[in-house]
Amino acid sequence: MSSQPRIAIDAMGGDEGVRVMMAGVALARRRHEGLRFILFGDEARLKAALDRHPNLRAASEIVHADSVVDGSEKPSVAIRKKNSSMAKAIAAVKSGDAGAAVSSGNTGALMAMAKLALRTMPGIDRPALAAMLPTLGDNDVVMLDLGANPECDARNLVQFSVMGAAYARIALDLEQPRVRLLNIGTEDLKGTDEIRDAAAILRATVLPLRFDGFTEGDKIASGECDVIVCDGFSGNVALKTAEGTARFVTDVLRRAFTSSIRSKLGFLISKPAMHLLKHHLDPNNHNGAVFLGLNGVVVKSHGSANDTGVANAVHVAARLLEEDITRRIAADMANVPAFARPAPMLEPAAK
Template sequence: MKPRIAIDAMGGDEGVRVMLGGAAEARHRHERFTFLLVGDEKQIKAGLDNHPNLRAASEILHTEEVVKGEDKPSQALRKSKNSSMGLAIQAVKSGDCSAAVSAGNTGALMAMAKLALRTMPGIDRPALAALLPTLEDTDMVMLDLGANTECDARNLVQFAIMGAVYSQIIFGFERPRTGLLNIGTEESKGTEALRDAAAALRAATHLPMHFQGFTEADKISRGDVDVVVTDGFSGNIALKALEGTARFVTDLLKRSFQSSLRSKIGFLISRPATELLKHHLDPNNHNGAVFLGLNGVVVKSHGSASIKGVANAVEVAARLVEDNITQRIGDVLKDFDTSAIASNGVAASGSGSQGSDGFPK
């Protein structure tokens, strides 16, 4: 299947310029990609003058209505039939496109995608998954990052299955090492939902993962696990803490190197190492969060992503389409009935990231 991707050209901090630039860069890397560019036709046509390779592989779907960053999901849903975000998702639902990419409001994107595409059989709630850097050669998958503020054991097991399949596709791992985020590694630690989910995953040895039990937050970036599973409340906090720490370290290094002439000389000597650190921590190199569990592929780009970041998000969307992630998750669920998993009585809530894009600005 040649990926045809719907681009919400109006989303994100810079809108058309960055979204078209990212699509053009992805098209330059992969000539098989084609696009439906959704948004203001006049702006899009002007932007395509700078990207003839993208123009030759794209169609334009005109709309002037845009979901704003401050719109609540309920407000955005009222725009779903005519907004650039809503029309991009509708293109996936109709089968005109195989995936949608938007840098707009995460809460709105989640609400629209869930309403239009619905959750796939065997999945109670979709989860937001992203790639995060580690000390190892590959990134890791973490979910949920803000779509569901409260989760029961069944939700967590479903997230683990989806995250493992995602890791298989992106990194080629046969049985990704998977852990549940907890306050300790002992089996007695954590909430009832966590303990019940861990028991179910330990017993289900046929699942496409190597379940490693509980993992603590300070081990997330070490690369000891390939998939970290948690509820959206804890996941969003952990994500922002990680990104905040990364900015703290880079800002502290910058301040230290500017403190004296000797420090400036030291910076010049160590510049190759600091550039490597900067590259490793650059969120654009890990851009493209995915709503897993829907009947279709929807990818969320960071709102302030660069052209390179948007291109990476487009490539993630195409990879998931080509490797048929929805069917692969469904195949695993056919052999594993999560409805039998004990519930702790906590009902999973709706989007926990209303008005937020799930990432620090």
């Protein structure tokens, strides 16, 4: 672990900014003593924060950043901020000073900056945003794309399947992840031409995954598959719906258990089960979405994540570095048919 590349931290991102980011990174450092960090942000504030985390101070380097990307800024505006903490964190990955970047900042800006600086891997048209979601099965499920690409063709969906399976083999420790495409039905004739064409390619291609056809929205949390693939529009709607449903369930239960004295007594009896439910639904325990398909590791922590959530995002970055996710994806893409990969760039004609 001592030789592990450093992780670049955009310390100014997120709803709480420096305080929570530093607490989360310090927690990750306690869990993984070999981790080292480059912290990007306001130097004075970062030094003050490190005084509260001596275990982190010895493993960190501070790089001052003049500006911060605001959560409401458009990507086209944010990418002009070359000296922002977010831009400098990504630049550190590009230069090789860091092996991965972690940010809790503006998702659209982070994707735009990462794609512009790191570029997509050979064989990949577009990067995809992937995250782990809780299920009723033995494992969580990897889902992508969650918003980076609102419209996708069959080739994109095949590439996402390969990238998602590579991620699942690392995160879930599976040799043959079960992959399904999100659809409006499980029958072969259901769905758009793009989804059906992607399914045909996946069925005919030998890959380190098990393609199991289609799944529907109500089966996302069933645990019946390990990777769910869809376009970014559908994925983002599904993700936000799941998050809203989780909040709805917890709010309804809280109201029910405080509605009367008898209900409060019932809560005391069922308190262990309620703690288990809260832990299972807490997004901090599944924090750390990944931009797959780039020439470098970039992890997006939720803006409202607490220190545990930030630590989990750092853990995701460290694990992907250790397992060399980019090499795995590149090796798997070599088995994908040529028509499902990007066309090679043509050399300019000689004058």
